[in-house]
Amino acid sequence: MFRPKVLASVLNEANESSTVPDLRSYGGENFTLLLNREGALLAASAAHNASSSPPGSNQQPRVVSAIVSTVWALASQNVAALEADPLNVLIVDCEKARIAVTSVGNGGLLLCMYCTTKGISPLNSSVAALPPMGMLKVKLDALKRHLDEPLSQIATTVA
Known part of the structure; x- marks a missing residue:
């Protein structure tokens, strides 16, 4: 039986783990999302600082899931065209965000x-640090x- 509340609490553990540094310590917003291949959001968990939540941020997971599913599909097609091993993990490093994606449930989800970062630091006008790519991959x-x-x-x- 599919229990969205239980699944959301399991996803929340990824944001707040005691074994690996907490993603919230980097500031900004952190989401863990479960979606189908078409981009429909099935479950989500968010961990963020209250001061960093922009208005309308409750729509952000839906937008990210739609974009991620498209990028995953295109990357998978490119890997298949090269006759390489199937895509296992996709990590996207942007200026103000870092995204890690993998398939679960026999590849159906x-x-x-x-x-994301908090934005500009008032002390040195540089962008706040993003969690390391390795930490995202381990989580x-x-x-x-x-x-x-x-x-x-x-x-x-579900898919």
């Missing part, structure tokens, strides 16, 4: 971690291992 891999088996049982009906 996508798991995404999305982190994404751990969450994938945790969710892969249960989601593989329901991925065909």
